[in-house]
Amino acid sequence: MTDSIAVNMRNSPALITGMGAVTAIGQDITAISQSLKKGTSVFSFMTREGRCSDDLFIGAELPALTMPTQFDAYNLSTCSLSAKAALVALQQAWTDARLDTVEPEKIGLIVGGSNVQQRHLNNLRDKRKNAPYFIQPSYALNFMDSDICGICTELFGIRGSAFSLGGASASGQLAVIEAAKAVTSGALDVCVVVGALMDLSYWECHAFSSLGAMGSSRFSDAPTQACRPFDQQRDGFIYGEGCGVLVLERHQHALQRGAHLRGAIPGCAVVMDGNRNPDPSLAGEIAVIQQVLHNSAMTASDIDYINPHGSGSVLGDDTELQALAKTGLRSAPLNATKSLFGHALSAAGCLEIIATLIQMEQGFLHPSLNLDNPIQADFNWVTTTRHETNIKQALSLSYGFGGLNTAVCIIKP
Structure with missing residues (x-):
């Protein structure tokens, strides 16, 4: 639980x-x-x-x-x-x-x-x-x-x-x-x-x-x-x-104060697996996605773009895609920011929100490097070519050792 x-x-x-x-x-x-x-x-x-x-x-x-x-x-x-x-x-x-x-x-x-x-x-x-x-x-x-x-x-x-x-x-x-x-x-x-x-x-x-x-x-x-x-x-x-x-x-x-608005956060969620070890939890990832959508008053079909955790872990990547599929997010466009930045560990979640904001502001989705053969080909991947698009509502996910799952919804202001 x-x-x-x-x-x-x-x-x-x-x-x-x-x-x-x-x-x-x-x-x-x-x-x-x-x-x-x-x-x-x-x-x-x-x-x-x-x-x-x-x-x-x-x-x-x-x-x-x-x-x-x-x-x-x-x-x-x-x-x-x-x-x-x-x-x-x-x-x-x-x-x-x-x-x-x-x-x-x-x-x-x-x-x-x-x-x-x-x-x-x-x-x-x-x-x-x-x-x-x-x-x-x-x-x-x-x-x-x-x-x-x-x-x-x-x-x-x-x-x-x-x-x-x-x-x-x-x-x-x-x-x-x-x-x-x-x-x-x-x-x-x-x-x-x-x-x-x-x-x-x-x-x-x-x-x-x-x-x-x-x-x-x-x-x-x-x-x-x-x-x-x-x-x-x-x-x-x-x-x-x-x-x-x-x-x-x-x-x-x-x-x-008339601040320049980069984006807004209508909802977030944090779910713990109760597990010290580094292995991911499908139940935890499903729960955090369901909660962030609920807290943001959104459904899966409202999400225009997903910036996943996508670390390159053998078990972690597969588990993350299972969670996205089971929460109705198989068709949303997604790419892998870590394929460009690398895994910045403690900074990753913040940097990937920044990458999401940049893409929302400028109307594109960046390529995913080395995604030659996706482990599940029926997702809406952005692979080697940049996509031009209008992103209004995005989902960013981060997972950490010790059973920590976090999610943030981001919308255009």
Whole structure:
């Protein structure tokens, strides 16, 4: 039996008024939009210090980040890649939503993701293993999940509530759901969501690989072909660095200040399987889809587009398609954003909502790379060619280890 949390916002939906992102295929919304339209990916063997040892793992890593000049006076040398990516993406979303006009006490922050700075911490330990008394004092900050909350609230002057929220690979979407609840309840006028970059070290990569969750070396001769959600040759997720930021506002507040409306969230749902293990639950996925449709006052036939979790997991992808079929969503168009970004883990749910918003705004559906032979061919796949279309009502899904299922409906404002 599943435990559930229903989020009904149909009478006063949370409004999305800003977004920003950094991914391996683009470091702002404009660049990411162009890459989505082209169907671009940059998968290769990863080379970051502390991520590869005797084993080589395929993934998509960010190019060097360009930090906003406003941070020049701040010492970022002790900040992790996760923190820097959050600052870059947050600056984009902050400007997009024009948050400088909002009282700092009315703005809150939720960071989706826990234990996201692992590579940074391991590198600090490795460099000081022969002289542990000289470890940087900043380690006492870095190992805590509140570190990214702290630097974001300090540099952007956020004075409302702020906290981090862990939900494994559903963290980003779970944070969006909590932000939507905060603004629709009136607790905050504005809530900023950071889907944090989970900076994997060698230890996590090796463990994921040993677990059978991360893609194997089957495509070591052709790394660009390794990430293939829903394809018959999939054999696990392929990691991708990324960070996404969304700004959610209370409906009345956004309208009063004349905010630019990116999208609206009429309903969300969270369902727990009661299961510590990584295996998916068909019952849980069916339940979360049914609840989000109910909470949004929609039926399956109302959905114009599905952005699925689609990780490339052998069991997970098959289970997800079964859930979509059993909830009447077999005919809705769908593509696989992770085939372009890679699996951004804690940031995935937030980044995939951003990808959904981009497609809704610009009237297209991006290609799905490496979807040569879908495991169920009778779904309405977007494969190697971009589709031009008008999306009015979309469904985004995220699932996380530990039995976590989340769903968000998104509509044009």
